[in-house]
Amino acid sequence: MDLHTTDRQMVLGTMDFGTRVPADRAFAILDSFVAGGGVWLDTANCYSFWNDPQGVGGASERVIGAWLRERPGARDSVRIATKVRHNPLVPHERDSAEGLSAQAVRTGAEESLRRLGVDHVDLLWAHAEDRDVPLEETVLAFGELAAKGAVARVGAANHPAWRVERARSLARERGVEPWTALQLRHSLVQQRPLTPVAEGGHRMLTAEDLDLARSEGLAVWSYTSLMWGSYVRPDQPLPDSYQHLGTSRVLQVLGEVAEDLEATRNQVVLAWLMRQGIDPIVGASRVGQVEEALAARRVRLDDGHLARFAEAR
Secondary structure: OOOOHHHOOOEEEOOOEOOOEOHHHHHHHHHHHHHOOOOEEEOOOOOOOOOOOOOOOOHHHHHHHHHHHHOOOHHHOOEEEEEEOOOEOOOOOHHHEOOOOHHHHHHHHHHHHHHHOOOOEOEEEEOOOOOOOOHHHHHHHHHHHHHOOOEOOEEEEOOOHHHHHHHHHHHHHHOOOOEEEEEEEOOOOOOOOOOOOOOOOOOEOOHHHHHHHHHHOOEEEEEOOOHHHOOOOOOOOOOHHHOOHHHHHHHHHHHHHHHHHOOOHHHHHHHHHHHOOOEEEEEOOOHHHHHHHHHHHHOOOOHHHHHHHHHHO
């Protein structure tokens, strides 16, 4: 089936709002995103504690909340996704992360709603696994929030497929809302096989994740979709783990396809992700980046393009 890119959502990543991206610029980015037809905003309660002098998260959610207050009716134009799990209980201390106990999930969600100034979020993610807490406890806590209307949907970020399926089974057994979305790291280029992920907490999308999503009808969101600008910035080379012949072949094809379609390399990467049935998250620090990303919805990759990329990878 020919899946057009317009069938997928472009998600605006807001991780740096309120820290590296000041509020006034974040407002302009949000305005541009909505004006261009964008809908989903992705944030987290821990964003971005590592860049905040206070050493705790919440800045991104506060900026979105302030933007909503200054834009009457804007809440009806956007859907908001946020996450719980990683916000430190002790400032600057990553090891003090809140986790996914029932109390942590409830408290994290309540504080997110307060910062955002909304009565519910459209999607709440478990930001990563917490093997110190029984999975059933986490599932029931998410289900409780859904039952009372604090969240419309729930999802799992950075979880292996078997844990997601186990959680969904537990949810069915207990009659609560199951996780219906996955968020994992994915892009056109691939790391060398069996290479550890350098960035702490990141988990790569696997074939098993896609199998689960397609068989169960789960949404899939990808982060680090544009590899920190490495597709277009000579001063931002790909990490060493991506330096192999497959990457060289992919980048060659990417350049050729971008030229053929009169699109940017970033736009072709985003179009490729959307053709896989994946909703790419795109972080932006300038309005121009939002405009470029949204234009990727008009880029049409045919089966021949997909075959060239598959052979190169």
